[in-house]
Amino acid sequence: VRQVAPERLHRIDESAQWLRSALRDHGFALFAPEAAACAAGITLCPEKTADAARLGEELERRGFLLNFRSSHLHRRNLIQLSLLGDPPRADLERFLHALREARGALARTAESRPT
Numbered sequence: 001v002r003q004v005a006p007e008r009l010h011r012i013d014e015s016a017q018w019l020r021s022a023l024r025d026h027g028f029a030l031f032a033p034e035a036a037a038c039a040a041g042i043t044l045c046p047e048k049t050a051d052a053a054r055l056g057e058e059l060e061r062r063g064f065l066l067n068f069r070s071s072h073l074h075r076r077n078l079i080q081l082s083l084l085g086d087p088p089r090a091d092l093e094r095f096l097h098a099l100r101e102a103r104g105a106l107a108r109t110a111e112s113r114p115t
Helices: 006-025 054-059 071-076 090-110
Strands: 041-045 079-082
Touching: 006 041, 006 090, 054 071, 054 079, 054 090
Parallel strands: none
Antiparallel strands: 041 079
């Protein structure tokens, strides 16, 4: 078990600040305002027309494990990710890229469905 050293907590906090900022810059809404945000976890609010479960499943196919299946998240159409594992910046950048691609792919699928 890795110990929770102050340096690790600092890295997690910096990573969370960077990722929250990058998510907002790319048009993603976050559940918690910055002043109340927890560094260890980030909750995404997909667009009203997007299905968090479908987005979460698409991200799982791309190699990311997220929380979106619990009843309270499902009811609210939310996705949570954890930074407790202290992922490197490259993994966070890969997640952000995958999230943008998945959101676009699901939007294109929704647009191509007959109404």
